[in-house]
Amino acid sequence: MTISTVTSVLVWLPIASALAIWVLPLSRYATGSLAVLVSLVEVGFWIEQAARFDFTRSGLQFSERAGWISDLHVSYHVGEYGFSLWLVGLTVVVMAAAISYGFWVGRDRPRAYFGLMLFLTGATVGVFVSQDLLLFYAFFEAMLIPLYVLIGVWGGAGRLGATLKFVIYTMAGSLFMLAALVVYGIHTGTFDLVDGPTSPSRWLFLGFMFAFVIKAPLFPFHGWLPDSYREAPPEVTAVLSGVIAKAGVYGMLRIALPLFPGPASYYRTTVLALAAAALVYGSLLAFRSKDIRGVVAYSSLAQSGLIALGLFSGTNLGFDGAVLQMVAHGLVSASLFLIAGAVERRTTTGELRLLGGMARGRPALATLLLAVGVISLAVPGSAAFAGEFLILAGAFQRAWWWAAIGAGAIVLAAMYMLRLISAVLHEARGSTVGDEALDLRPGELALVVPLVGVLLALSAWPAGISHHSFAGKSPTSSVQGRFK
Amino acid sequence: MIAASLHTPHVDWFALSTILALLGASGIALLGAVLVPSGARRAFAATVSGLGFTGGLVASTWLYVDSASGHRVVSNAFYRDRWTALAQIIICAVGLATTFLSVEHLPGWSRGADRERRDDHVAEFFSLLLACAAGMTFFVGAANLMTVFLSLEWFSIALYILCAIDYDLEGSLEAGLKYLIVGSFGSAALLFGSALVYGATGSIGFQEIATAVGTQGLDRNLLLVLGLALIIAGLGFKASAAPFHMWTPDVYEGAPTPVTAFMSAATKVAAVVLALRILQTSFPQDSRLWTWAFAGVAVASLAIGNLAALVQRNVKRILAYSSISHAGFLLIGLSAGTALGGRAVMYYLIPYSAMAFGSFAVVAARERELGVPVTLENLAGFGWERPFLGVAMWFFMFGFAGLPLGGGFVGKFYVFAAAYDHGWAWLVIVGVVATLVSLYYYLGIVRAMYMRPSAELAVGPGAVAVGGGSPAREPLLHVAVAMALAVSVGSLFAVSPLIDLAKHAAGALPF
Numbered sequence: 001m002t003i004s005t006v007t008s009v010l011v012w013l014p015i016a017s018a019l020a021i022w023v024l025p026l027s028r029y030a031t032g033s034l035a036v037l038v039s040l041v042e043v044g045f046w047i048e049q050a051a052r053f054d055f056t057r058s059g060l061q062f063s064e065r066a067g068w069i070s071d072l073h074v075s076y077h078v079g080e081y082g083f084s085l086w087l088v089g090l091t092v093v094v095m096a097a098a099i100s101y102g103f104w105v106g107r108d109r110p111r112a113y114f115g116l117m118l119f120l121t122g123a124t125v126g127v128f129v130s131q132d133l134l135l136f137y138a139f140f141e142a143m144l145i146p147l148y149v150l151i152g153v154w155g156g157a158g159r160l161g162a163t164l165k166f167v168i169y170t171m172a173g174s175l176f177m178l179a180a181l182v183v184y185g186i187h188t189g190t191f192d193l194v195d196g197p198t199s200p201s202r203w204l205f206l207g208f209m210f211a212f213v214i215k216a217p218l219f220p221f222h223g224w225l226p227d228s229y230r231e232a233p234p235e236v237t238a239v240l241s242g243v244i245a246k247a248g249v250y251g252m253l254r255i256a257l258p259l260f261p262g263p264a265s266y267y268r269t270t271v272l273a274l275a276a277a278a279l280v281y282g283s284l285l286a287f288r289s290k291d292i293r294g295v296v297a298y299s300s301l302a303q304s305g306l307i308a309l310g311l312f313s314g315t316n317l318g319f320d321g322a323v324l325q326m327v328a329h330g331l332v333s334a335s336l337f338l339i340a341g342a343v344e345r346r347t348t349t350g351e352l353r354l355l356g357g358m359a360r361g362r363p364a365l366a367t368l369l370l371a372v373g374v375i376s377l378a379v380p381g382s383a384a385f386a387g388e389f390l391i392l393a394g395a396f397q398r399a400w401w402w403a404a405i406g407a408g409a410i411v412l413a414a415m416y417m418l419r420l421i422s423a424v425l426h427e428a429r430g431s432t433v434g435d436e437a438l439d440l441r442p443g444e445l446a447l448v449v450p451l452v453g454v455l456l457a458l459s460a461w462p463a464g465i466s467h468h469s470f471a472g473k474s475p476t477s478s479v480q481g482r483f484k
Numbered sequence: 485m486i487a488a489s490l491h492t493p494h495v496d497w498f499a500l501s502t503i504l505a506l507l508g509a510s511g512i513a514l515l516g517a518v519l520v521p522s523g524a525r526r527a528f529a530a531t532v533s534g535l536g537f538t539g540g541l542v543a544s545t546w547l548y549v550d551s552a553s554g555h556r557v558v559s560n561a562f563y564r565d566r567w568t569a570l571a572q573i574i575i576c577a578v579g580l581a582t583t584f585l586s587v588e589h590l591p592g593w594s595r596g597a598d599r600e601r602r603d604d605h606v607a608e609f610f611s612l613l614l615a616c617a618a619g620m621t622f623f624v625g626a627a628n629l630m631t632v633f634l635s636l637e638w639f640s641i642a643l644y645i646l647c648a649i650d651y652d653l654e655g656s657l658e659a660g661l662k663y664l665i666v667g668s669f670g671s672a673a674l675l676f677g678s679a680l681v682y683g684a685t686g687s688i689g690f691q692e693i694a695t696a697v698g699t700q701g702l703d704r705n706l707l708l709v710l711g712l713a714l715i716i717a718g719l720g721f722k723a724s725a726a727p728f729h730m731w732t733p734d735v736y737e738g739a740p741t742p743v744t745a746f747m748s749a750a751t752k753v754a755a756v757v758l759a760l761r762i763l764q765t766s767f768p769q770d771s772r773l774w775t776w777a778f779a780g781v782a783v784a785s786l787a788i789g790n791l792a793a794l795v796q797r798n799v800k801r802i803l804a805y806s807s808i809s810h811a812g813f814l815l816i817g818l819s820a821g822t823a824l825g826g827r828a829v830m831y832y833l834i835p836y837s838a839m840a841f842g843s844f845a846v847v848a849a850r851e852r853e854l855g856v857p858v859t860l861e862n863l864a865g866f867g868w869e870r871p872f873l874g875v876a877m878w879f880f881m882f883g884f885a886g887l888p889l890g891g892g893f894v895g896k897f898y899v900f901a902a903a904y905d906h907g908w909a910w911l912v913i914v915g916v917v918a919t920l921v922s923l924y925y926y927l928g929i930v931r932a933m934y935m936r937p938s939a940e941l942a943v944g945p946g947a948v949a950v951g952g953g954s955p956a957r958e959p960l961l962h963v964a965v966a967m968a969l970a971v972s973v974g975s976l977f978a979v980s981p982l983i984d985l986a987k988h989a990a991g992a993l994p995f
C-alpha cells in the first residue's frame with residue numbers, strides 16, 4: 001500500500017491545506033503558489049491512483065472505513081469504482097486549472113479565495129468517493145459553502161441575488177434528500193451504500209432525485225443556473241458547470257439507479273422526458289443567448305439532459321456513454337468558461353453583439369476556442385461525439401424517439417456553438433475589441449492547453465473511459481448488482 | 485434537643501459539589517464587591533468566577549464518572565446521575581465562557597462611562613452569574629416538584645437582575661422588567677401545574693407521581709392532565725418555545741449581550757433537560773399526550789421562529805428567533821419520547837449551546853466597536869476587518885443552518901432520525917422545510933459580513949467608534965469564541981464519543 005492508494009488523502013489534503021492557508025500569514029504570492037502546488041499534487045496522486053487501479057475487478061477499490069456515528073450505523077466509508085475514479089480525475093484536473101486561473105488573474109483577498117477553492121476541491125472529491133449516505137450528503141452540502149462565498153464575494157454586480165437563488169434552490173433539493181436518507185437509513189438499519197439493501201419506495205427515490213435534478217440541473221429545475229453561471233467569476237463557473245453539476249448526475253448513477261431499481265424503472269419515462277426537455281430547451285436557449293456565458297451555461301443544461309438521458313435509458317451503451325460524456329463535457333465547459341473569462345478580461349464584456357473579429361491577430365485564442373468549440377458540437381472523431389453517439393445509441397435501444405430528440409438537439413448544438421465561434425472570432429470587429437486586447441498570454445495557455453490536450457487524448461481513445469468505468473459482465477448488470 | 489427530634493436527612497455532599505462550588509464562588513465574589521478596592525474589583529471577581537466555574541466543571545465531570553448507577557440523594561430530592569452531571573458540565577462550560585466574555589464587556593462598556601461607574605457592580609454581576617448557574621445546575625437534577633420550583637425561581641430571579649444590570653444601556657431595564665413579568669407568569673403556570681399534579685396524586689416526587697398514576701389509574705384524570713399541561717407551559721416559557729416565546733426577542737435584544745449569550749445557551753439546556761426528565765419519569769403513562777403536545781409546540785416554534793426571523797434587521801433579534809426555532813428542533817427530539825430521542829437532545833445541546841453562545845459573543849464584539857445595536861446594515865465589512873471573529877461567525881451561521889461545518893449538522897440528523905424512528909415522518913418534513921427557511925436569514929448574516937464593502941457601512945447617530953482606530957484588543961473574548969468554535973466544529977468529528985456520553989446520560993432516564 002502506498003500513500004496514493006489512500007483515497008482519504010485526496011479528500012483531506014486540500015482541506016488541510018485550506019486550513020493552513022487560512023491560518024498562516026502568507027504573502028499573496030506564496031498563498032497562490034501553495035494552492036497551485038497542492039492542486040497539482042492532487043493531480044499527481046490521482047494519476048498514480050489511476051495507474052494502480054484494477055479496471056477488471058468489480059467492487060470497491062482503495063476503500064477505507066472508520067466509525068463515525070456508530071449507534072446509527074453511519075460510518076466514514078470511502079472508496080472508488082471505475083466511474084468514480086474518472087470523476088475524481090475530472091475534479092482534480094479542472095480544479096487545478098481553475099485555481100491556477102485564480103492565481104494568474106490575481107484574485108483579491110488571496111488567503112480567503114485560495115482556501116475556499118481548496119476546500120471546494122476536497123468536498124467535491126469527497127462526493128465522488130463517499131460510500132455512506134450521510135457522508136455523501138455531508139460532502140454534497142459542503143460543496144455549497146465555499147461556492148456560496150466564492151460567488152458572493154468575487155462575483156459580478158448581480159451576485160447577491162444569484163447566490164441566494166443558487167443556495168435556496170440547491171438546499172431545497174438536498175434537504176429532501178436528507179429526509180429521504182434518514183428514512184432509508186433508519187428503516188434499513190444502515191446508511192452504507194455498499195451494504196445497504198435496495199428499496200422499493202417511490203417517495204424515497206423522489207427525495208433523492210429531487211436533489212440530483214436540481215444540482216444537475218434538469219428542466220424545469222434550472223432556475224438558479226443562468227444567474228449563477230453569469231455572476232460567478234469565470235473559473236468558478238468553470239468548476240460549477242464542469243464538476244459540480246456532474247455531482248447531480250453522479251448521484252443518479254451511484255444512488256438513485258442502483259438503490260431504487262423498482263422506482264427508477266417506474267419513473268423512467270418521466271425522467272427521460274425531463275432530460276429530453278432539458279436537452280432541447282437548453283439548446284434553444286443557448287442559441288438565443290446574448291452573451292458567451294449564456295451560451296455555455298445553457299449548453300451545460302442541455303448536456304446534463306443528455307447525460308441523464310443516457311443514464312436513464314438503462315442500457316449498456318447509455319451507461320458507458322454517460323460516464324464518457326460527463327468527463328468530456330466537464331473538460332469542454334471548463335475550457336470554454338476559462339476562455340470566456342479571458343475574452344471578458346480583454347473586452348470588459350461577454351455580450352456577443354459587442355464582440356467579433358477577434359481571430360485576426362490572435363491565433364492562439366482563435367485556435368483554442370475553435371478546437372474546444374468543435375469538440376463541443378460533437379464533430380465526428382471527438383470525445384464528445386463518442387459520448388453522444390453512445391448515449392443516443394443507448395437511448396435508441398430504449399425507444400427510437402428518444403434518440404430522435406437527442407439527434408435533433410445535436411444539430412441545435414452545432415448551431416449555437418458555431419454562432420458563438422463566429423460571433424467572437426469572425427464577423428466585423430466588435431466595438432469593444434481594441435488593439436490592446438492581446439492574444440492569450442503564456443500563463444493562460446498553460447491553463448487551457450492541458451485541458452484541451454486531455455480532450456484530444458480522449459478523442460483519440462474514448463474507450464479509455466467508456467470501457468473502463470464498469471467492471472463485470474456489462475454496465476447494466478453492474479448497476480443492477482450495485483457494483484459488487 | 486430540637487435537632488434530635490428533627491429527622492435530618494443524610495446529605496450526599498459530593499452529589500451537590502457542583503452547586504456548592506458555584507455558590508461558594510458566588511459568595512466570595514459578593515464579598516469582593518464590598519471588600520476589594522474598586523480598581524482590582526473586576527480582576528478579582530472575574531478570577532473568582534473563572535475558578536468557580538472551573539471547580540464546577542471538575543466536580544460535575546467527576547460526578548459523571550462516578551455516578552454510573554443513578555440514584556436519588558438528600559431524601560429523594562435530587563438526582564445524582566449522569567443526566568444531571570452532563571447537563572451540569574454544559575452549563576458550567578457556558579458559564580466559564582461567559583466569564584471570559586464578560587471581563588471585557590460588562591457592565592457599561594463602550595458607552596463612554598468613566599471607569600469608576602463602569603466597575604460599579606462588576607462583582608455583583610459575576611456573583612449573580614455564578615448564583616444563576618448554581619440554580620441551573622440544581623434545577624437539572626431536581627427530583628421532586630418542590631425542588632423544581634425552588635431552583636427555577638432561584639436561577640430566574642438571578643437572570644431577571646442580570647438582564648437589567650446594565651442600567652446605562654437603553655432597553656436593559658425594560659428587558660429585565662419584561663422578563664420578570666412574563667417569566668413570573670411561566671413560573672406561576674409551573675407552580676399551579678405542580679399543585680394540580682400533587683392534588684391528583686398526593687405526591688411530589690417524580691417517581692412517586694408515576695407510581696401513583698399507575699396504581700390509581702389516573703392517567704386520564706382531569707386534574708393530572710391539566711397539571712401536566714401547565715407544567716409543559718411553564719417549561720416552555722423557559723425554553724422559549726412557541727407559543728410561550730413572546731418575551732424572547734425583546735429580552736435577548738435588551739439584555740447586555742454577554743447575558744444574552746449565557747441565557748440563550750444555558751437556560752435552554754436547563755429547561756430542555758429537565759423537561760425530558762420530568763415527563764419521562766413522572767408521566768410515562770401519559771406519553772401519548774405529551775409527545776403530541778411537544779410535537780405541536782415544536783411545529784409552532786419552528787414556524788414562528790423561522791418566519792419571524794426573516795423580517796428582522798437587528799442581529800440580536802434574528803438570533804433570538806433562531807433560538808426559538810432551535811427550541812423547535814430540540815423538541816422534535818424530545819417529542820419522540822425514546823432513548824434515541826433523549827440521546828439526540830443531549831447531543832444537540834452540546835453544539836447548539838456552543839454556537840448560540842459564540843454567535844452572541846461575536847455580536848458583543850461588534851456592538852462594542854460601534855456603540856450601537858448591531859444590525860445587518862452595520863455588519864458590512866466585519867468579516868474582513870476581524871478575520872477570526874468573522875470566520876467563527878461564518879461557522880456558527882452555517883452550523884445553525886445545518887450545513888456540515890459543525891455538530892449542528894449531526895444534531896439535526898439525530899433529531900430527525902429520532903422522529904422517524906418514532907414513526908413521525910411528517911415531523912421530519914416539517915423540520916426539513918424549517919431548515920430551508922432558516923437558511924435565508926443565516927446566510928443573510930454571512931452576506932452582510934462578507935459580501936458588502938465596509939464603504940456601505942451606515943452607522944446611525946450615537947456611535948462611538950466611527951472614524952477609524954483599531955477595535956479594542958479583546959484577548960479573552962477571542963478565547964471564549966475559540967472555545968465555542970472548537971466545541972461546535974469538534975462535535976462534528978467526535979460524534980461517537982459525544983454520543984456515548986449522551987447515551988450513558990440518557991441511560992439514567994427510565995426509557
